[in-house]
Amino acid sequence: MVLDAMTLAVDPDQGVVAEARLLSSQYDGQEAPVVLRAAIEEHFSGEIALVSSFGADSAVLLHMVAGIDRNLPVVFIDTGKLFGETLRYRDSLVDLLQLTDVRSIQPQPALLQQHDPEGALWLRDTDACCAVRKVQPLSVAMEGFSSWITGRKRFQAETRTKLPLFEADGDKIKVNPLAGWNRARVEAYREEHGLPAHGLVADGYLSIGCMPCTDRVKPGEDERAGRWRGQAKTECGIHLGLLGHEAFGSGI
Structure with missing residues (x-):
């Protein structure tokens, strides 16, 4: 950690916020691999994980981490x-990049039985569906880590235009090494390194989540326009806070 133990002990939440701001300032303008290496080997060694959807752009960040x-x-x-x-x-990238510790986390059966016994919760409450199938499992999976890496980028949606390199999420810090990348740069990197594209990208799916709530993107729309089509919802809830396990509706 960048800040000293005394600072964090006085106000842990403010300490994490200040640390994220300090790191963002320190690495402003640095290339993504530099930011990644510093986070993995220096600032959060042994306490950091990459959270990947294995979606449209995932190969780039996975390749850097590998x-x-x-x-x-x-x-x-x-x-x-x-x-x-x-x-x-997912399986093809794991083999290609020789990743040794990919953890496929599923929703807890007891919670599915309680909140979505018929598997159709998404039809009536997409927030609650995301909570039980994504946010809660990730909250449990992130126990023991002080930070995590995301592949979010500012160009993807209006909600992400001010995305920093490092940000506080409760008592953890998220690292966004590709925050400043645009579509052309992502594609150039993928092609330069011979990385395969997700099979649905060529069919117009530019942001890929769960099947019932993902649609093709029309020309001129932002890349996440196909997520939860026709709803005001723009995020599943994962990036709206992992504080506690109480995210069933609130905070999403």
Whole structure:
């Protein structure tokens, strides 16, 4: 950690916020691999994981991480509602990049039985569905880590235009090394390194989540316009806070 133990002990939450701001300032303008290596090997060594959806852009960040530490924990939330193409993409990238610690986390059966026994919760309450199938499993999976890496980028949606390199999320810090990348840069990196594309991208799916709530993106729309089509909802809840396990509706 960058800040000293005394600062964190006085006000842990403010300490994490200040640390994230300090790190963002320190690494402003640095290339993504530099930010990643510093986070993995220096600031959060042994306490950091990559959270990956194995979606449209995931190969780029996974490739960077593999070049630093193939043994880094990679957390993948298998909601039980994903496209088969996503699961196959996960398996092919794991083999290609020789990732050794990919953790496929599923919703807890007891919670599914309680909140979504028929598997149709998404039809009546997408927030609650995301909570039980994504947010709660990730909350449990992130126990023991002080930080996690995301592949979010500012260009993806209006809600992400001010995304910092480092940000506080409760008592953890999220690292967003690709925050400043645009679509052209992502594609150039993928092609330069011969990385396969997700099987649904060519069919117009530019942001890929669960099958019932993912649609093709029309020309001129932002890349996440196909998520929860026709609803005001723009995020599943994972990036709206992991404080506690109380995210069943509130905070999403």
